[in-house]
Amino acid sequence: xxxxxxxxxxxxATQIATGEVSSVEVVEAFLAQIxxxxxxxxxxxxLDAEGALVRAAQADAALARGxxxxxxxxxxxxxxxxxxxxxxxxTGGYAPLRDYVPAEDATAVARLKGAGAVLLGKxxxxxxxxDYQSVNPIFGRTNNPWNLGHVPGxxxxxxxxxIAAQFSALELGSDYSxxxxxxxxxxxxYGLRPTEHRVPMTGHxxxxxxxxxxxxxxxxxxxxxxxxxxxxxxxxxxAGPDGRDWQVPPVPxxxxxxxxxxxxxxxxxVDFDVPLSIDTHAGFTWLAGELEQAGASVELIRLGxxxxxxPEAYETFGEIAQAELGAGxxxxxxxxxxxxxxxxxxxxxxxxxGMANAIDASARxxxxxxxxxxxxxxxxxxxxxxxGWQALLTPVTACPAIxxxxxxxxxxxxxxxxxxxxxxxxxxxxxxxxxxxxxVAPLTRSHDGLPIGMQVVGPRWGEARVLAVAxxxxxxTGGFAAPPGY
Amino acid sequence: MLxxxxxxxxxxxxxxxxLDAEGARRAARAxxxxxANGxxxxxxxxxxxxxxxxxxxxxxxxxxxxxxxRDYLPLHDAAVxxxxKAAGAILLGKxxxxxxxxDAQTDNPIFGRTNNPWDLQRTPGxxxxxxxxxVAAGLSLADxxxxxxxxxxxxxxxxxxYGLRPTEGRVSLTxxxxxxxxxxxxxxxxxxxxxxxxxxxxxxxxxxxxxxxxxxxxxxxxxxxxxxxPMAAPQVRLAYAPTFAGLAPxxxxxxxxxxxxxDLAAAGCQVDAHDPAHDGFDAAAAREAISxxxxxxxxxxxxxxxxxxxxxxxxxxxxxxxxxxxxxxxxITAFQRMFDRYAAFICPVTPTSAFAHRxxxxxxxxxxxLLTYRQATASYTIPLSLLGxxxxxxPVGWDDDGLPIGVQIVGPRWGDAHLLAVxxxxxxxxxxxxxxxxxxx
Numbered sequence: 001x002x003x004x005x006x007x008x009x010x011x012x013a014t015q016i017a018t019g020e021v022s023s024v025e026v027v028e029a030f031l032a033q034i035x036x037x038x039x040x041x042x043x044x045x046x047l048d049a050e051g052a053l054v055r056a057a058q059a060d061a062a063l064a065r066g067x068x069x070x071x072x073x074x075x076x077x078x079x080x081x082x083x084x085x086x087x088x089x090x091t092g093g094y095a096p097l098r099d100y101v102p103a104e105d106a107t108a109v110a111r112l113k114g115a116g117a118v119l120l121g122k123x124x125x126x127x128x129x130x131d132y133q134s135v136n137p138i139f140g141r142t143n144n145p146w147n148l149g150h151v152p153g154x155x156x157x158x159x160x161x162x163i164a165a166q167f168s169a170l171e172l173g174s175d176y177s178x179x180x181x182x183x184x185x186x187x188x189x190y191g192l193r194p195t196e197h198r199v200p201m202t203g204h205x206x207x208x209x210x211x212x213x214x215x216x217x218x219x220x221x222x223x224x225x226x227x228x229x230x231x232x233x234x235x236x237x238x239a240g241p242d243g244r245d246w247q248v249p250p251v252p253x254x255x256x257x258x259x260x261x262x263x264x265x266x267x268x269x270v271d272f273d274v275p276l277s278i279d280t281h282a283g284f285t286w287l288a289g290e291l292e293q294a295g296a297s298v299e300l301i302r303l304g305x306x307x308x309x310x311p312e313a314y315e316t317f318g319e320i321a322q323a324e325l326g327a328g329x330x331x332x333x334x335x336x337x338x339x340x341x342x343x344x345x346x347x348x349x350x351x352x353x354g355m356a357n358a359i360d361a362s363a364r365x366x367x368x369x370x371x372x373x374x375x376x377x378x379x380x381x382x383x384x385x386x387x388g389w390q391a392l393l394t395p396v397t398a399c400p401a402i403x404x405x406x407x408x409x410x411x412x413x414x415x416x417x418x419x420x421x422x423x424x425x426x427x428x429x430x431x432x433x434x435x436x437x438x439x440v441a442p443l444t445r446s447h448d449g450l451p452i453g454m455q456v457v458g459p460r461w462g463e464a465r466v467l468a469v470a471x472x473x474x475x476x477t478g479g480f481a482a483p484p485g486y
Numbered sequence: 487m488l489x490x491x492x493x494x495x496x497x498x499x500x501x502x503x504x505l506d507a508e509g510a511r512r513a514a515r516a517x518x519x520x521x522a523n524g525x526x527x528x529x530x531x532x533x534x535x536x537x538x539x540x541x542x543x544x545x546x547x548x549x550x551x552x553x554x555x556r557d558y559l560p561l562h563d564a565a566v567x568x569x570x571k572a573a574g575a576i577l578l579g580k581x582x583x584x585x586x587x588x589d590a591q592t593d594n595p596i597f598g599r600t601n602n603p604w605d606l607q608r609t610p611g612x613x614x615x616x617x618x619x620x621v622a623a624g625l626s627l628a629d630x631x632x633x634x635x636x637x638x639x640x641x642x643x644x645x646x647x648y649g650l651r652p653t654e655g656r657v658s659l660t661x662x663x664x665x666x667x668x669x670x671x672x673x674x675x676x677x678x679x680x681x682x683x684x685x686x687x688x689x690x691x692x693x694x695x696x697x698x699x700x701x702x703x704x705x706x707x708x709x710x711x712x713x714x715x716p717m718a719a720p721q722v723r724l725a726y727a728p729t730f731a732g733l734a735p736x737x738x739x740x741x742x743x744x745x746x747x748x749d750l751a752a753a754g755c756q757v758d759a760h761d762p763a764h765d766g767f768d769a770a771a772a773r774e775a776i777s778x779x780x781x782x783x784x785x786x787x788x789x790x791x792x793x794x795x796x797x798x799x800x801x802x803x804x805x806x807x808x809x810x811x812x813x814x815x816x817x818i819t820a821f822q823r824m825f826d827r828y829a830a831f832i833c834p835v836t837p838t839s840a841f842a843h844r845x846x847x848x849x850x851x852x853x854x855x856l857l858t859y860r861q862a863t864a865s866y867t868i869p870l871s872l873l874g875x876x877x878x879x880x881p882v883g884w885d886d887d888g889l890p891i892g893v894q895i896v897g898p899r900w901g902d903a904h905l906l907a908v909x910x911x912x913x914x915x916x917x918x919x920x921x922x923x924x925x926x927x
Contacts, residue, residue, distance in 0.1 A: 197707070213815070214808035241900065246818050246874075249655060249707035250900050327808040363782035363807035367672045377704040385701070435704070461708055 004029035006482065009075050009169040009230040013116075016074040017063070023056035023074025026169075027118060030076050034120075034167045037486065040148060043161035045081060045139040046089050047121035052076060055118045071233060073116030078168040080159045081122040082129050083109050083221075084203040088119070092205035093127045093136035106203025107245070108172055108221045108238040115237045120168050123158030128206050129174065131407050132182045132397075132424040134158055141404065144186060145483040146450055150401040153183030159224050160187035165486050170234055171224040174204055177321070178396070178428030180222050181455060184440040185396035188451030189480055192222040192231045195460045196435030199238045200245035206325075214327035216247060217320060217370070218432050226480040231439065232467055251461050256468035259390065262295030264472055267389040271302045272310055274426040275416045277399035283444035283452050284393065290476045299387065303430070306387075307379030311350045313430040316376065318354025319369040320433070323361045331360040349419070351429070377434045377460070384459045391469040392457040396440055398423040400450035431455065437463045439470050443477050449484075488534050488578060492625045495924070498606060501619035502626070503539060503597040504547045505579040510534060513576040527574030530695055535570070536626040538617050539580040540587055541679070542661040543567050546577070550663040551585045551594030552792070564661025565700040566630050566679050573695040581629055582616030586664050586792060589846050590640050590863035592616055599843065602644060603922040604889055608840040611641035614682060618645035621682050622922055628683040628692055632662055636835070636867030638680040639894060642879035643835035646890030647919060650689040650906075651680045653899050654874030655707060657693075658700040665787040672786035674705070675779055675811075676871050684919040686910045689878065693902060709900060714907040717829075719754030722911060725824055726832035727761040731769035733865045735837040736852050742883035742891040743834060746916065753915045762831065766820035771813060772869035778802060778810035779872075818873050818899070825898040830908045832893050834866050835879055839889035866894065876902045878909040882916050 004026050007015070015021045031049050038044050059074035084090050084102035091097045105113060113119060124134045124142040134142040134157025142157045144150040145165040152161040156173030160183030163171050173180040175193040184191025199221040207213045223234035232255075241248045270276055270284050288298045303310055326333075358365065383389070399413045402423070411423035431438050436457055443454040456473065458466035489507055496502050517532035542548050542560035544567075549555045563571065571577065582600040584592050592615025593599040600615045602608040603623040610619040614631025618641030621629050631638040633651040642649030657679045665671055681692035690711075699706045728735060728743040735743075751757045763769070782802035824831060837852045841862065844850070850862035870877055878895040885891055895912060897905030 212809060212812045214804075214812070216808075216811065243822070244819070246815055246899065249709040251707050251709050323804055324808075327804050361804045363802040363804050364786045366804045366807070367674065367783060367786035368670065370674070371670050371672060374702075374704055378701055381701055381704065460704060 001025070001029070005033040005166040007169065008225060008227045009072060009077070010227065010233055012075050012169050013072055016059070017068065019063070023059040023118060024053060026074065027052050027056040027076050027120070030120060030168055033165070037145070037165050038167065040143065041145055041161050041165055042140060042142050043123050043152070043158040043165060044078060044121050044167055045124045045158065048088060048119065052118050052120045059116065059118060069116030071115050071237065072112060075117050075170065076120045076168050077112055077117045077170045077172070078120050078123050078159070078162050079109055079172045080156050080174060081125055082155070082174055082205050083172060084205070085109055085119060085122065088122065090122065090205065091138055092129070093125045093138060094205070095137050097205070098138050100209065102203070102209070104203065107200040107242040109203065111238045112170070112172065112234070117170070123162050123171065125155045125158055129155035129176065129179055131155060132178060133404065133407065144401045145486055146188065146401065150403050150450065151186065153186035153401065155179040156191070156224060157183045160184050160189055160191065163187065163189045163224050163226055164483055166482060170230055173222060173224050175220050175222060175432070176218055177425040177432050180224060181396050181428050181438060181440040182424060184224055185453030186401035186451065188442050188453065188483070189224055189226060190228060190231050191224040191440045192235060192463070193220050193438045194222050194235060194239065194463055195437045196220060197247045197249065198251070198437070198463070200242040200248050202242055202244040215324045217324065217435065228467055228470055228474065235463060254464040256464045258468050258471040261291065261472055261475065264291060264296035264469065265388050265390050266291060266296060266469070267299045267301050267387065267392045269301050269303055269392060269394045272426055274422055275398055275413045275418050276395055277413050277446070279444070279446040280395050280399060280452050284395070284454070287393070287443065287473070287476060299389070306383035308376055308383065308430070310430060312372065313376055313433050315350040315354035316369055316372045317429050317433040318351035319358040320366070320373065322355040322358035323366045323369065326359065351421070373433055380434050380436065381459050390465060394455045394457065395427045396453050396455050397427055400446045400452050427455065431457055436460050437466050439466050441470050441474065441477065442480060488625060488627070491623070492578070495623050496625055498601065499603055499619050499623055499625070500598055500600045501581055501610070501616040501623065502536060502579050503582045503616060506546055506577060509546070510576050510578045517574060517576065529573050529691060530570060531574035532576060533574070533627055534576040534578050535628040535630070536578050536581045536617060536620050537567060537570070538614050538629065538631045539583050540613070540632055540663050541567050541630065542663065542667070543577065543580065546580065548580065548663065549596055550587065551583045551596055553595055556596050560661070562661060565658035565703065566696040567661065569696050569698070570630065578626055581614070581620050583614070584612045587613035587632070587634070587637060589613060590636065591843065591846065602840045604646065604840065605887070608842050608889070609644065611644035611840065613637040614641045617682050618642055618647055618649070621645070621647045621684060624921060628681055628688055630679055630692070630696060631682050632677060632679045633871070634677045635864050635871055638682060639835050639867050639877060639879045640863060642682055643890065643892030644840035646881040646892065646922065647682055647684055648686055648689055648881070649680060649682045649879040650693060651877040652678055652693055652697065652902055653876045654678050655705065656697045656709065656711070656902065658703040658706045660700050660702045664792060666792070669788040669791070670786060673783050675783065675874070676776065686878065686880070686906055686913045690903070690906045712903040714903040717907045717911050719750070719911060722829050722908060723756040723758070723827065724750060724830055724832060724908070725758055725760035725828040727759065728834060730761065730833040731865050731869050733837060733861060735834045736885070738839070738885035739834050739837060739891055743832065743893060746832065746882045746893065746912070749915050750912065755911070758828070760824060760828070762821050762824055765823040767817060768820070769869040772817050772872045775810040775813040775817065776868055776872040778806055779814070782807045814872055821873055821875070822898050829897070830905060831896040833896070835892050835894050836866060837862055839885045839887070839891055870894065870896060873899070875899050876905050878905055880909055880912055880916070881919065882912070
């Protein structure tokens with residue numbers, strides 16, 4: 001079957017379970033796709049073809065015996081190289097870990113494997129997930145399948161590229177300031193950043209193996225895929241307490257019916273006081289028009305009007321990020337990291353200011369930051385409640401996938417030069433701070449054919465609502481489309 | 487009827503310090519009328535209860551036993567109070583607490599001292615002392631207290647009632663003082679509201695009413711309490727340790743726990759002596775970690791402003807705070823290992839039964855030994871507070887002076903419903919709540 005590699009996880013799971021295809025056939029199809037295209041893209045950086053085929057054969061044999069391992073029985077997946085994979089090299093893109101082979105799977109990996117998934121290999125990322133491009137000294141650079149001269153995004157850049165190029169059926173990424181969402185947007189795929197503490201972080205690098213975990217907020221684990229169904233299945237498999245990450249409470253996922261377009265009540269915000277590419281803006285204008293025509297209620301808003309101050313959000317984000325990421329570093333190391341970050345931003349940048357203030361922070365300062373954060377979350381939730389929004393739609397970044405460049409280079413957004421980090425995370429980081437669930441879904445394309453995605457934002461624990469709204473919106477935008485030639 | 491009991495018995499106990507008789511009667515009449523019309527206001531329809539004077543009650547004096555607040559009338563109900571009212575409960579009034587909840591006895595400059603209904607010369611415990619005394623003496627059907635280092639558990643034990651300290655993060659602290667309303671709500675760990683009642687079933691009912699998210703506390707997750715069917719004794723495997731956290735309790739306490747263990751075994755449970763220290767749980771490390779976390783959070787909440795006598799410690803560094811939270815993670819993992827094998831763990835609440843009133847901080851005799859105040863009050867409760875695990879306190883016997891002895895029944899985090907089912911089994915075996923003898927005025 002020539003198109004096996006185009007199919008999604010749920011689809012393949014069904015077809016393997018019914019015997020329509022074998023797991024081995026499916027694995028071979030993805031391996032062939034990787035062999036054909038990965039050289040150019042460099043998304044998959046560790047490949048275990050042999051191991052995958054053995055596992056696939058076992059999957060087929062098990063099925064023949066009437067055994068079913070789980071909802072992903074025999075389905076091939078790849079995983080961001082930030083996640084520990086037992087017996088398979090896990091580097092985090094970080095040279096000192098180039099030969100690190102964990103003994104144990106990260107929780108999310110174990111759960112996908114436990115559901116029957118076949119792990120093909122690991123996908124590329126920047127050093128310790130610290131950039132929205134995916135380059136590192138071990139494996140080099142990943143390119144965007146839509147245009148090799150452009151980045152796939154980061155830090156889950158290899159993940160998104162692998163899904164777009166159809167190297168596997170499902171991916172596992174992580175998102176701090178935008179690391180699932182930016183790549184999903186740049187590569188035209190779906191990516192879910194779940195509610196904070198929905199999915200255990202156990203086995204994710206960073207934290208470096210054996211180090212004290214000080215990153216207690218904002219970081220999340222989530223799936224990337226070619227369909228909402230796949231995202232939903234993956235989330236159900238990886239969510240929930242694991243007896244290791246004590247911050248994860250047992251909150252059910254639930255499921256919501258897809259609303260009729262006419263029943264939708266949506267807020268759209270494109271106004272973040274940050275430049276936005278004309279094509280992106282046009283995409284939202286178009287969608288708003290389509291929704292209104294279908295009878296939906298669409299409200300164009302500015303977050304600041306609802307008590308969610310963006311400058312305060314950026315500054316608080318900077319404070320918490322620096323405080324938590326820096327708690328494991330010496331003050332000198334912290335200052336160096338902040339300088340590097342700051343060097344590429346304007347002086348009055350609130351995020352940089354927050355970071356600088358948080359160097360060698362006291363617990364008191366940090367707790368005050370967390371409380372400011374909670375006030376902002378409360379404001380956002382209040383807005384949802386009072387206005388009755390089912391979801392908030394926003395851009396993911398200022399423009400489509402940027403060309404490869406040195407980290408920190410100002411980014412051209414139409415005629416405007418925008419600071420590197422602003423162009424990358426100004427739209428995503430406020431929702432990171434809020435800890436709310438965000439699905440990135442394909443919205444449209446730029447005039448030069450690059451994907452443009454949108455953030456579908458809900459209140460905390462509202463993944464079911466977010467996915468339901470996204471299904472309704474997909475009827476207008478269409479779903480995943482493969483890059484030309486893949 | 488309760489108002490009559492309050493009138494008769496409260497003067498000697500001084501448990502209820504603010505009474506809203508008029509409001510309660512009004513609400514009761516409304517509840518009766520609704521019921522007559524076939525309507526129900528909720529799972530606590532018409533149930534009269536009290537609330538610790540730490541929870542803001544709109545329009546009803548809330549002091550936290552802190553003199554500057556002696557006439558304070560909050561504008562808004564605390565989150566738990568809103569939920570109780572929404573469930574149809576009738577708020578009778580507020581129960582006594584020590585100054586800013588800062589003691590395991592209940593005495594303060596505004597309302598004075600609360601006495602234990604079992605022996606007026608003894609403390610009912612604290613900080614939810616008024617609540618436990620009110621419930622034990624039948625002045626209220628239930629109370630909502632709060633527990634940091636033992637403030638629901640110790641009074642429940644001293645007064646012979648049931649108390650629940652839910653899993654940390656289930657119940658919102660919005661509107662709980664301290665911190666005062668003008669101060670940052672910086673207490674992010676350890677503290678939780680919890681019910682006091684005369685049966686395990688009531689604990690469960692109240693938990694389901696008060697648990698759940700509130701908009702001002704986004705860290706409270708919508709984790710359902712769930713239900714758990716009754717457990718049959720042979721299904722239940724229990725661990726117990728009369729000596730816990732390195733401290734042996736009084737002989738009477740030890741005997742009560744051993745008797746409980748053998749009664750449970752006779753009922754068909756599998757009961758093993760097991761100290762979680764064997765699984766790597768280090769109670770001293772727990773005390774150390776909670777001290778760092780408390781210091782940091784109370785400092786952030788502005789405690790030095792409230793208590794000028796507090797020693798001015800250096801501001802806790804984030805590194806130290808982060809390290810303490812990481813240590814907490816390790817300790818939770820170690821403690822919870824036993825729940826692979828056991829449904830629950832039973833240990834004492836304090837080394838002795840209720841002690842005679844005395845100035846805060848003075849030593850307390852335990853058989854032939856003299857324990858420090860801290861040892862005698864916090865030894866068994868504080869290490870568990872750190873972990874955020876759910877704990878039921880249940881009365882299981884009496885000492886030779888006729889004072890109740892309770893135990894902590896501990897379960898894994900988020901396992902509240904299952905723990906309550908285990909506690910219900912213990913209740914069955916022990917015969918449940920017994921009221922103190924009524925004293926003539």
